[in-house]
Amino acid sequence: MSEGRLRDRVPVEALDDERLSRIERGVISALPARPGARAPWRGAAPWLAAAVAAAVAAVALVGLWRRGDGGAPLAARPTTIVAGAAGATIDLGDAVIVAGGGATFSVARPDGGVDIALTRGKLELDVAPRRGRPPLVVHADDVAVVVVGTRFAVERGDEVAVTVTEGLVRVERGGTTDMVAAGQAWSQRARVAAGPAAPAAPAEGDVPVVATTAGDGAATGAEIDVDVLRDRAAAVPPAPTRDGGEGEARDRRGDARERRRDPAATDDRRPSGRQAGAAVELDPLAELAADLAAQPLAAAGAGASGELYGKALAEFRRGRAREAGRLLDAYRVRFPSGSEREAVAWLRVRIACAGGIADGCRKAANAYLGAHDDGGRRAGIARRITATR
Amino acid sequence: MAVSAAYIDDVVLVDRVLGGEQAAARDLFRRHRARVHASLFRVLGSNRDMDDLMQEAFLQVFQSLRAWRAEASLATWIDRIAVRVAFRWLRKRGATPPALELHDDDAIVPLSHGGARRQLARDAVRRLYGALDRMSPAARVAFALYEIDGRPVAEVAELTGATVTATKVRLWRARRQLDAAAAEDPVLREWLDGAGGAR
Structure with a gap:
């Protein structure tokens, strides 16, 4: 007797659709409720008419607002924005981006951070202190500007130029790092130099702006819901305090808009533009998170294990940390001796720390050190993370 | 991999x-x-x-x-x-198998040649499962997965959580029981012969 000898002689009875539907209903309805379930994206993109949009800004979404099959937060995916001739202002709740005319950039919100890739033009940013949240990073050409809470501008023309109005940013390029403080400027050629006067703060009426039209105000038909990019926690109206003020709550959330509304109000941990060159005290956890985020992730190698790691990396970059984590679990099972072990362990650290330096983050860092303490930069950062306990 | x-x-x-x-x-x-x-x-x-x-x-x-x-x-x-x-x-x-399901096509009606063959095949399948009902669950599952579902012995062993050797023993016992059932049931025997014999 051989295997499957009777297979074709015992036909499987078909189940009709009604029975299948009944079984499916029975199964699905019996599944436990998951309070943590991700709600499907409702896709209600507010469309402001071209006439309204033209009055405030002209920005068009040129792509990449596609819904994938994962149901992950869409804000984690990059949204490409082309500012019209008049420029545009985008309020993300924890940061305000003022784009110059013709500026082209993409914005993503991976796990609470803000990732901006500037293709051309000028962006002015007003960023609330990150307070342990993942940093805001602006990429322009081969330059990465890592922010922990400041007001600054990045311009990409013939070269990339950074001007800092408040606070401090770290500019990284080709393995070198420059700290640029308030009142200073940085360019690819000149590096740090004395900066020009602070750029004007965005006008009050600019916020919030949902831009819907292309360059000269002509409607493109594309829609953008900037609201999904907004940091909800930061954007929630502050709860009134006993004395009626909102300073404490505002400071906790670091709402950039509130700071702009009251130019005299300064965060005592950030220097103002008038404090150019002064010593800057930074939130150590935010600084550590910035260092962590700035560490490049290893590219995927060849072969099946590399493919699986690459998929996890791609999911992470799309902001789907949980999916990435699951793929890394699969990697560990299938390729316990895979050549990407170190990269996998580091990606785990990144995933675990995406929500801030907390217990899960320290645990992942500790696990990384346990297997890969080679004295390198990653190990150094992992050690700093474990030391925050 | x-x-x-x-x-x-x-x-x-x-x-x-x-x-x-x-x-x-x-x-x-x-x-x-x-x-x-x-x-x-x-x-x-x-x-x-x-x-x-x-x-x-x-x-x-x-x-x-x-x-x-x-x-x-x-x-x-x-x-x-x-x-x-x-x-x-x-x-x-357990040891009290339910009565086989009866279908409308069990009714005795005049059949064409092709219809008669299909009826015979359905009847033989019911007899096959009648024979399987008399096997131990472990032997039956192994036999069904191997002979009817067409899975290799190693996969059957994996699916049933048994060793390959134990699976082979179960298959051997199941075949022997099926042979015994076919020896007493000409319809089943003829149908199995058509599939290449019970062995």
């Missing part, structure tokens, strides 16, 4: 289900319902409890999904659960 796109799809799908996405749960059910049904049917035959068994198998799949460690394909893992559900049903039913 290649990583197929289907494998990666499975990993991501499972993650979505574990994240509480009902749409993903439906997707998983729809992807695997046919194979679960086929596995149950080939082990148990036509069965009035089939809907309940399908439901039971998928509930176990969803309840255990967190335990899937992605070391095997999701389909194989689900098969294992379906086989376990079938095995438990057989064991619970």
